[in-house]
Amino acid sequence: MSITIAYIGGGSKHWAPVMMQDLALTPDLGGELRLYDLDLPRAQHNQAMGEGIFAHADAVSHFRVRTCETLAEALRDADIVFISILPGPMQCFANDLDIPLRYGIVQTVGDTTGPGGLSRSLRTVPIYTAFARAIAEHCPQAWVINYTNPMTVATQALTREVPELKVIGCCHEVFACRSFIGMMAAKYYDIPIKHRNEVAVNLVGLNHFTFFAGATYHGHDVWPAIAAWIEQQSNDQGDYWRDRTQDALAREAKGRYGSCDGLIQLDFWRRFGVFGAAGDRHLVEFVPWYIGSVERLRRWGVSVTGSAQRLDNWVPDNVDTLPEIPERLKRSKEEGIDLLECLVGNKAMVTNVNVPNRGQIPWLPQHHVVETMAQVERDRVIPHVVADFPLALQTHLRRIADTQALTLEAARSCDRDGALAALLADPLCHLDTDQALAMLDELIAANAPWLPADRQ
Amino acid sequence: MSITIAYIGGGSKHWAPVMMQDLALTPDLGGELRLYDLDLPRAQHNQAMGEGIFAHADAVSHFRVRTCETLAEALRDADIVFISILPGPMQCFANDLDIPLRYGIVQTVGDTTGPGGLSRSLRTVPIYTAFARAIAEHCPQAWVINYTNPMTVATQALTREVPELKVIGCCHEVFACRSFIGMMAAKYYDIPIKHRNEVAVNLVGLNHFTFFAGATYHGHDVWPAIAAWIEQQSNDQGDYWRDRTQDALAREAKGRYGSCDGLIQLDFWRRFGVFGAAGDRHLVEFVPWYIGSVERLRRWGVSVTGSAQRLDNWVPDNVDTLPEIPERLKRSKEEGIDLLECLVGNKAMVTNVNVPNRGQIPWLPQHHVVETMAQVERDRVIPHVVADFPLALQTHLRRIADTQALTLEAARSCDRDGALAALLADPLCHLDTDQALAMLDELIAANAPWLPADRQ
Amino acid sequence: MSITIAYIGGGSKHWAPVMMQDLALTPDLGGELRLYDLDLPRAQHNQAMGEGIFAHADAVSHFRVRTCETLAEALRDADIVFISILPGPMQCFANDLDIPLRYGIVQTVGDTTGPGGLSRSLRTVPIYTAFARAIAEHCPQAWVINYTNPMTVATQALTREVPELKVIGCCHEVFACRSFIGMMAAKYYDIPIKHRNEVAVNLVGLNHFTFFAGATYHGHDVWPAIAAWIEQQSNDQGDYWRDRTQDALAREAKGRYGSCDGLIQLDFWRRFGVFGAAGDRHLVEFVPWYIGSVERLRRWGVSVTGSAQRLDNWVPDNVDTLPEIPERLKRSKEEGIDLLECLVGNKAMVTNVNVPNRGQIPWLPQHHVVETMAQVERDRVIPHVVADFPLALQTHLRRIADTQALTLEAARSCDRDGALAALLADPLCHLDTDQALAMLDELIAANAPWLPADRQ
């Protein structure tokens, strides 16, 4: 089967090599892969790497790799469009963390929700709105697979502009959580686990604020396995729910800011009966309970990565060197290429996707991009209807969905008042209205070069 | 795995032998099968047959078969409950057809909708309401698989009384339609078909008034195959949409009242873009268009089976003879045992089910029992959210759902005014209000012995 | 207070004189009245009449009357826009009645629903869509008061095109029904009635298919008064519900086709507990029960006005004579000018209006134009939320709303398939799909000159 893939943000340093290797290791496919990026040299660098990968002895599929200078050229009659972009330089991201922090708002990730997520949305949405129009013009039948954060708002920006577009937001956050409960279940039922897909889950939520409302492992209920795991841990290490400040500080001393214990995932399970299906650092950003201060976060074993650490970790590109082709090609744990295989009809699978709500979560607004399990097959995605879900968390999800809707509208219309309304609706915002507006104005001013001219 | 199955209506002449053979041919299962029936000798007769079946050399599973004299005994701690009953003798059914006919209302089936469906509901719902309470008392965790018509109203009578019950209405009507389009697709794409499951369908509707909103065959769109089939037929036999009266009359002369051409299924496809996923004789009972008279029906190749023919075909039971055990056991095309295997965790499948709406058809009322595809697995049923569906048919489905809701409430509360309201809402009823009431009173009087005493 | 009124269809023979007299008799108002009509001489004729009326000694308000040659000129900065137009000549209307009749479809009015209503919508909606755009351009803040039928579809055509428009559909059908039950209540409670407004009603429905869900007369429940009236009538004239064929025939012999007894209004009350708040000839067109044939209608005392009688009653215009100014000006029972007074802030009242649903009937679609009571005051209309309403009639109202939505979309996009879908959803249509399409094509062909060119 010969297909055409457009990759917007094809200069990506991380995703592109992974995706091209996955593609090279996928049977029964071939065609053209077009890389498009504002940073042309990076795309060209990836083109060279891709040529190496598809020429590798391990490769079972062969794609012609081409760098495109215009978006139109990349999209024309494409079958699949991947999007993974970075809206603005790392300094924008640093601003998104530092300015709110000066107002007392702590953010562990800062790219999805909270003031950071809003600020990132303000610069991402206009770009995605333009993408939507271009796709509708050049390849209206293509499936668009989005990787960029803020996932929900970015993906929804596409269908908000052109409702007919076929979109999937693809995120690996759930994968690790599925593996996490799979580990517990494998231990409890004494059935060795090979792949996270052995755990059947009932997933409900909005990207990065998702929950397993239930799960089975080879037909066995996973919940008792979790209870047993907690008990075992308590026996081994003392009360499971103990204050984890020392653990967090120890990890921070080693520079391991991103590590945590999954205590928040489990606290949701303990308090609401559903298991948090995203990492703790994401979950804490969606409710006002845990993230009141750096100290309160550490109590749960969660650390905050400051902007300095993030900037330090950011290795500047060097596209002058020759691309390194790995000795052996390796299939990653990512699913973008699996989705592609399903959509072109080569296989089918049930997995987590972010798609517009058409009934799968009946208590969230129709059309809002939600994350649930779905069957993905030739040219369609069939969402699974979610099961009963605690009313106590429904209200938080509705609130986030409303906040995202306010954010999207504000970002589409470049509206300062709308952005303030979105900010005030956000769980992380506990500022008075005048302070919130001051913070918003600082964010807008700091990132002004990457915002549409009429908002500055 | 050892399980307990309760079979309400276990004296069934047709379903019981089929079900017991299917069960005997299912690996990795065993336990007890309890037969309960108002007609005790018939249940005992089936017990004897069952003992023969499970002792047969072909059998791979072994169940102890037991006749229970009380419902409570049958249900106690059951894992699975099958229900297939006949509410009242065949004469009731004859009344359901004959009385409306005297008022000019033609019915091709008469057990699902229309005045016949209403009348049958009046005697079925009180029985099912009692079943619901008994199940809630004796085996609240059991899955209930219902076969009795009117499927939607009967199944919903269970959850209307006890919302927590786990119910599935199982009907084979869709199977044949899936095979029908599979046949066309196999021809068109030249890929031989072995099983209807090779056709992936997007199913939407209420039992016996269901539609394929789309279908693929090994990943290929089925719609062009249908168009090609119509064209081929037109070439071979003259205009496909021609008047089929002569065909119908010829079939009637041979006593083949039940045969038809699928022209109505295809007329829905032609006019609304979705394929009728029930037989023509069912579909015509849900809209006022085709069934105005016996003659108009014949134009579409559809015949009416009178009550006389139905009574003639009804062979009275003889439970004094020994049950005949088939020489070789044979797995049927029914799915009841497949559902059972899924629910106990031995396999998983995607198939059509009738379950309460929790979002799968967002434009029909929540909780109303609807028919769509669903994934069935260990202890849960996960409905697939339906795709876009023509507004023009949404309105007819909403109307039927409303009529069913009126019917259910009237039958629950034994309310003559409510039953009149349900009748007047029904697409088959074109009588004035006074005539409709006269007809209703005749139906109630004729079937009075099988109605709750307080309604007579 | 000085205001500007635009009157689209200002050449109207009937409404214009009534409206201008009402306006002349309204205190505290003045300004300009602009008449616009495709038939310019008729508008000029009305201008002359208006000048006479406002110069009359009885007049308490004075408006400058002006004929406008363009729609833009009439609308520019208007405060209030009246619309009352006739889409196409009477021959179109005759076609709307005669063609369906040949297919066995009887229509008593034929301008609101059924094939006649659909056909009229096909020629009205494109005109109203253009009006909406013109109003949005020239006087976006104006209130639009529509008189034209089909009331619901025409009014909704405006907000469907420009959602922000401020519209009210104004119809006097409810007035007479309010007077009817007022008469019964006045008799029963022995309190003489002076004005229909003394009856407080709870109105629910879609224009011409409306119901009083309850009513009080000077604080007393009206329902017992209706029961007493029926009993009294039965005592005086024999069983109230008797066959009224002879009455209908007698009236037809005198050419009084439009008269009837209100038996249908009361049959709804008897069967569903709510009083039909439109004349019988309208009500029978919305359900399939009464209108199966001319004979069945007569049983309820309802006659059918054929196209011949309608054409005979249509007196051709003569604009060459001088307009006749009445000796004394007289305030009519119409409410258009009352609404105007409320909207400009001179008074407030509670009355029946057709406005987009924003919650007043929660079981009908949002935004659909529905008819309920509302408080009308300065620059706003506040709908009253309706009370409990029988589910049995909710389903019929939902069906009509869906049919109207299909009709509107078909008429907007000039879509033959869409029009067929609307036709098949209509309660009056009991034709097979092929016959329905043949009838539709005949209607389109017959009225082609008054349809948008691209549909012919």
Add this chain to the structure above:
Amino acid sequence: MSITIAYIGGGSKHWAPVMMQDLALTPDLGGELRLYDLDLPRAQHNQAMGEGIFAHADAVSHFRVRTCETLAEALRDADIVFISILPGPMQCFANDLDIPLRYGIVQTVGDTTGPGGLSRSLRTVPIYTAFARAIAEHCPQAWVINYTNPMTVATQALTREVPELKVIGCCHEVFACRSFIGMMAAKYYDIPIKHRNEVAVNLVGLNHFTFFAGATYHGHDVWPAIAAWIEQQSNDQGDYWRDRTQDALAREAKGRYGSCDGLIQLDFWRRFGVFGAAGDRHLVEFVPWYIGSVERLRRWGVSVTGSAQRLDNWVPDNVDTLPEIPERLKRSKEEGIDLLECLVGNKAMVTNVNVPNRGQIPWLPQHHVVETMAQVERDRVIPHVVADFPLALQTHLRRIADTQALTLEAARSCDRDGALAALLADPLCHLDTDQALAMLDELIAANAPWLPADRQ
């Protein structure tokens, strides 16, 4: 007209004298007033006072006043039931304020929402549930007018238990806000104001968290008047939005904790375009923005009344003295008796009421008790449908409604986990889950004697 009024909580020190004077000054009424209270001597004391009031020369209506020893006796065949009770002694209220404060949660009122509102709900709901059953038994046709806080939860507790009850929650909070904007409008338009009803308002919300989405004064838009007032104030006193800490401190020094400037009401107007229609001390408890600390509140001119001040202000009863009958009877500004007059058919009015949502606020859940304008007339309340409302505040109202629903269910079923869920959903709660649970347990322990035995 002779009516029977039951007054539950008839020993009330404040409401009873007011209500009885209002009743005595209402023409065309008479009958019996029954006082019921757990504190029998206080009810008897009020009986004596009532006898004096109705015997007063000013009285125009005469009611027999009777103390009832049982609820059943008070309710039997009553036409109107007033409820105004205090659930538990003042010490409970003090606990509701003091315990949360120790966890850092500031509350300005503490009886409606937040931990205090939850705690009060826990002891109020069981009482109201019992009231509902008693009313359904003894006077199912009566109208119930509730005065007790938490208004929404208490009123909804009645219909949650018996959906058919006819209930109105009556609160004067909106009256003062209507007067406030009336004052501005009167100044701006130079039309002296006599009564708040001269301001027509579009009210939207949940009790104590309500907003005017628009208002007119004698037909003039009020919004420009508000803008002018702010400007004038800024000219006179410096920037209107200045820090008001000094003002708050000055008032506190004088013991005037309850006073404030309406700055929060206006901040909502400035930021969201709708005017806060409850006092600042109520509004700040529903959003997380203003109430982070005592200091932040003072910046807006709002003070916190500590439990000590509240206990000090609470004058213990002395029922041994003779009741004082005022020299002249005086009609209050309360509306309870006006509602009564409307419901018995003596007049009609449009005012703010708390009644179950049946469409008036389409974006809040059906049946939830909401506050809007409504027409009140003989035996019915007709809510006005609300106009457009900013999405930014819809989300906060939805959140409060969800929190109230969680609170009500938890209180009905005496469920600690449910109460925790309600607490975590509340805007005032920024505690971690373990801290929140500790606080909840403290509240439950402190007020245990006034909670149902099975929750302690």
